[in-house]
Structures are given as C-alpha cells and as structure tokens.
Amino acid sequence: MTAHETDTPEDETDTPEDETDAQVATAQRAALELANIERTDRNAALESIADAIRERGDEILEANAEDVEEAEAMLERGEYTQALVDRLKLDPAKLEDIAGMVESVAGQDDPLGATLSARKLDADLELYRVAVPIGVVATVFESRPDALVQIAALALKSGNAVILKGGSEASESNRVLYEIIREATDGRFEGLPDGWAQLIEAHEEVDRLLELDEEVDLVMPRGSSEFVSYIQDNTQIPVLGHTEGVCHVYVDGEADLDMAEDVAFDAKVQYPAVCNAVETLLVDESVAAEFLPGLVERYDDAGVELRGDEATREVVDVGEATEADWRTEYGDLELSIKTVEDVYGAVEHINANGSKHTESILTEDTDAAETFMRGIDAASVFHNASTRFADGYRYGLGAEVGISTGKIHARGPVGLEGLTTYKYYLEGDGHLVASYSGEDALAFLHEDLDAEWTPGRRSDE
Structure with missing residues (x-):
C-alpha cells in the first residue's frame, strides 16, 4: 500500500478528507522515526535531492512551462498579476540555485541534539534542555515552486515530517518537484522513513488539514495577510505566518x-x-x-x-x-x-x-x-x-520556510532553528522530591553547567 492508499472497501470511494487523514497519519509515523535518523543519513538524502534536481532539470522546466503558459493567459484576462507570473517562472539558472540551496542546507550545522542549556540541580542531579524536531509541520504557500524544495529540505534536515500545499498556479511544477524529492529519498537511506514528505493539492484537503490539530504540530502559511488570517481563523494548530512585506x-x-x-x-x-x-x-x-x-x-x-x-x-x-x-x-x-x-x-x-x-x-x-x-x-x-x-x-540559514512577521517562537527568516523545539532531560541517581521538602530538606544548587547532554552520563563522569 502506498502513502496515498487506504483500506476502504472496493465499493467505496475515498474522499479528499479520507486521503488527507491517511497522508497525515503517514507523516505522523514518519516524524517519530525521522527524529532519530543520523545526521549523515539526513545529509546524504539532501545531497540525493540536489543531484536529482540537476539530473531531471528538463522535466522540471517542461512542467513549469505549462504553469507559466496558463498563468500568462490568466494575466491577459486580468486574473493574475505580473508579479505572480515572475515568481512562478523557473529557468536553468534558477534550478541550479535551487539545487545549491539544498546542498547549503545539508552543509548547515545539525540543529538536532544540541544542548541549549545545562544546570546542576544538586549533586548527581542535572537538567539539560536539548533541541528536538517539532514533529509534523504543514505549509501552505502560493506561486513560487522553489518554496516547495526549500521547505522540504529544511524539514528533512531538522527531522520534521512535512505536509506541502502549493498554489494551483504552480501545480504542475510542484507535482514534479515533489515526485523528484520522494523518489530521491524513499527507501534509499537507512532508517529514513517513506512518507516523510506529503503533497496535498485540493482546497478540501487544506480545510481538512486545518481540522487536525491533534495530529499536525505547526502550520506555516506563506501569502497575503488575508490568506494568513484565513488560516489562523480556521484552525487550532499553532500558526507561524509569513505575510506580505510592506x-x-x-x-x-x-x-x-x-x-x-x-x-x-x-x-x-x-x-x-x-x-x-x-x-x-x-x-x-x-x-x-x-x-x-x-x-x-x-x-x-x-x-x-x-x-x-x-x-x-x-x-x-x-x-x-x-x-x-x-x-x-x-x-x-x-x-x-x-x-x-x-x-x-x-x-x-x-x-x-x-x-x-x-x-x-x-x-x-x-x-x-x-x-x-x-x-x-x-x-x-x-x-x-x-x-x-x-x-x-x-x-x-541555508534557506527559509518563510519570513515570520510575528513575535512568537520564530521571527524574520525562519530556518532550521525555527523548525526545532526542545525537551528537558533530567539525569539523576535515585533522587526523591521528598528529600527537598520538610524540616531537614536538602537545598538545590541551581548551578549552570558548561556541558553537553550524553544519555546516562553526568558532567562529572
């Protein structure tokens, strides 16, 4: 069964909502595995994506030409702007820039597992704050097909599964780019789960996606203020908005x-x-x-x-x-x-x-x-x-998933750091909370440490 198939009886037809549920479930499973993939495997997968973009450049440009032709017809009818058409166009130089961007992301420092802070609470009791992926991130973006590759590359490097929804004006370009990414990574690297990237295309799928606040951890819209406001008003998922630039x-x-x-x-x-x-x-x-x-x-x-x-x-x-x-x-x-x-x-x-x-x-x-x-x-x-x-x-930053104009979590160009959160890891030796209360309570040290977290070890070992 592929990531796009579900176990429905033969006399039933999947709805867009069913399809979206299946894709998000696949992404959830992939996110749990992807968080533990070695840096070298994530980087190798990114290099494979860059190589595939170069090797299949003619295929990408052919698909893009279809999008541009339709967009120019819409421009003549006054339904699109010249700016949208300009953002849509790809050429060989742009494809090389896209491939180079993917390699640049691969060359960034690994954002996962970094110790953000360390503190000795007491002897043999140490607390570490460590960077981890967010989980399942969804992005809804308009016009620029290179955005799909940027976002997918940053998601992979940061250990996140990603749901991608591009604008209908770039549907042919996005479809080909997504297939290239999928074929360059699925089943080719040890431990790298299939389905870590998913593509949705229909408006109904977006509406269903926005309802899945227990399955999707973050949604990142890129577009006008009205577009971002629509996303914010129709979901309980945390929203990291990339709005217009005045x-x-x-x-x-x-x-x-x-x-x-x-x-x-x-x-x-x-x-x-x-x-x-x-x-x-x-x-x-x-x-x-x-x-x-x-x-x-x-x-x-x-x-x-x-x-x-x-x-x-x-x-x-x-x-x-x-x-x-x-x-x-x-x-x-x-x-x-x-x-x-x-x-x-x-x-x-x-x-x-x-x-x-x-x-x-x-x-x-x-x-x-x-x-x-x-x-x-x-x-x-x-x-x-x-x-x-x-x-x-x-x-x-290697690339960006967007430029956040808000103030929470991430601001400005959002790269790898903006796609991570953190966990607290506590390393102890049979410590009891009861020891720190009552008449003979122990006192906490709360001393900052210059130390990296290593599973099962404390800084003085």
Whole structure:
C-alpha cells in the first residue's frame, strides 16, 4: 500500500478528507522515526535531492512551462498579476540555485541534539534542555515552486515530517518537484522513513488539514495577510505566518545621498516581485529637493510607476499617492514616496503602516540610526543596506520556510532553528522530591553547567 492508499472497501470511494487523514497519519509515523535518523543519513538524502534536481532539470522546466503558459493567459484576462507570473517562472539558472540551496542546507550545522542549556540541580542531579524536531509541520504557500524544495529540505534536515500545499498556479511544477524529492529519498537511506514528505493539492484537503490539530504540530502559511488570517481563523494548530512585506527605506537628512540612491534603487528594482522589496520610500524633508530628482529619473528609466504625497509632488513629477498606497504591497515596479520631517516621523509612519517585515534607514548619523532601529517594530531592521538582504540564504540559514512577521517562537527568516523545539532531560541517581521538602530538606544548587547532554552520563563522569 502506498502513502496515498487506504483500506476502504472496493465499493467505496475515498474522499479528499479520507486521503488527507491517511497522508497525515503517514507523516505522523514518519516524524517519530525521522527524529532519530543520523545526521549523515539526513545529509546524504539532501545531497540525493540536489543531484536529482540537476539530473531531471528538463522535466522540471517542461512542467513549469505549462504553469507559466496558463498563468500568462490568466494575466491577459486580468486574473493574475505580473508579479505572480515572475515568481512562478523557473529557468536553468534558477534550478541550479535551487539545487545549491539544498546542498547549503545539508552543509548547515545539525540543529538536532544540541544542548541549549545545562544546570546542576544538586549533586548527581542535572537538567539539560536539548533541541528536538517539532514533529509534523504543514505549509501552505502560493506561486513560487522553489518554496516547495526549500521547505522540504529544511524539514528533512531538522527531522520534521512535512505536509506541502502549493498554489494551483504552480501545480504542475510542484507535482514534479515533489515526485523528484520522494523518489530521491524513499527507501534509499537507512532508517529514513517513506512518507516523510506529503503533497496535498485540493482546497478540501487544506480545510481538512486545518481540522487536525491533534495530529499536525505547526502550520506555516506563506501569502497575503488575508490568506494568513484565513488560516489562523480556521484552525487550532499553532500558526507561524509569513505575510506580505510592506517594506520601507528611509533616507535621513544625514545620509550619503549617492549611496542612498543606489540602495533605494536596488531595494525596488533588483527583484520587485518578492516580499522584501521596498514598497514605500521615505525621505527627510531637508534633503528631498536634492535627492529625489536624480532617483526619480533612475526609477523612470527602469519603468517604475511612482506615486507621492503632496510634499513629494512639489519636488518631482509623480502620481498622487492615496492613503491605501501606504499599506500596499505592490510586488511589482511600483513605489510610493513620502516626505517626512525627521527620523521620528519616519518611525511613526512605518509603525502605523508597515507589515513588521523589513525596514531600512540610510544615514551617517549613528544617533538617528539607533533611534530608528530601536523604535521600529519589525522582524528585521537595517542600517545602510537594501531591504533585499532579508532572506534566509543571505542570513546564512541555508534557506527559509518563510519570513515570520510575528513575535512568537520564530521571527524574520525562519530556518532550521525555527523548525526545532526542545525537551528537558533530567539525569539523576535515585533522587526523591521528598528529600527537598520538610524540616531537614536538602537545598538545590541551581548551578549552570558548561556541558553537553550524553544519555546516562553526568558532567562529572
């Protein structure tokens, strides 16, 4: 029986809900085994995935071409955006990047079994906090087929079983990539369980998945705020949300304007379809007249559609920005510009309108930089750098399952560490709680230890 089959009588037909239940049950069993697989076997499986992606590149690109063709037809009908089509496209260079990303994940330090803290409670009584996998993680994501590979690779490295649900616009690409991952790993490595990765495709399967709060340990949606809110409102499973990126660059009155122009241009134009691209440029009023004309000309040459507030439009010829623009993730060659009084005005605007993703200040004034970086409520805050650096690979995490804009468990680009939790291990020698109560009670030592947990051993052995 395969992971997609169940024991139903011949006269009955499996519903999507039955199929999902079976897949989640398989993932549960796999998660218990995967948590104990040796690091070398997990890494070998990742290397096998990278090799398979390279070897079957033509097959992947053929499937992707079908998705792109359909997406472009939807674009012509006004149902898709150009940004979605851009995120969907794969090419040989992108496939090599994907394979390299998988190898990068394999090369990361093993996140499992690390001793996070150790404490001697008393003689021969030691407490260790040790990193372990979360268990069964589910991810629902839109558009980018490379996300499927990133998430699967990070799940495998961190010892988690994973349920994958991509957007219908990438269904052919996702199906082929999933089969390549499955065939590159199932039955090929000692102890590595079949079914550690599962693919679901129908909306009914997602709805059923969200009901399985006792079987699924974490769900990670990647998409718009409305999409993430829908997931949060329809499940009791803990949600680690990757929402939209309404990112800002603030050009301070003490900025190096040549550098600021280059950074602001990179943050918008280098790849506008992604969540870490800048959507609103804030400019200190003291440098607006000097700074904006040259940058606007560069933006115009690159095809960026610009909108500005009244103060900005007194300096440069751009369209009129509405209140909605300040909270819009364009995901395209569009940008709103606002002139602010000072760094405090920038902080106030960002905290009122941003999505808590990534914000950047360009300035040579360290006091202004500190005010901005301490005052902004966001997962990543930069000084003199493009917002496009907010990325798991660029942070040295190997890859990311998403960029969390929340504050619980994990924040910013979520890599291997964000897919682990911990257990407490207590090593004793017949110790009794009764010994630590009453008139002749023993006292706890509570001394921190510089020690790694080893089963059955204490630090002084």
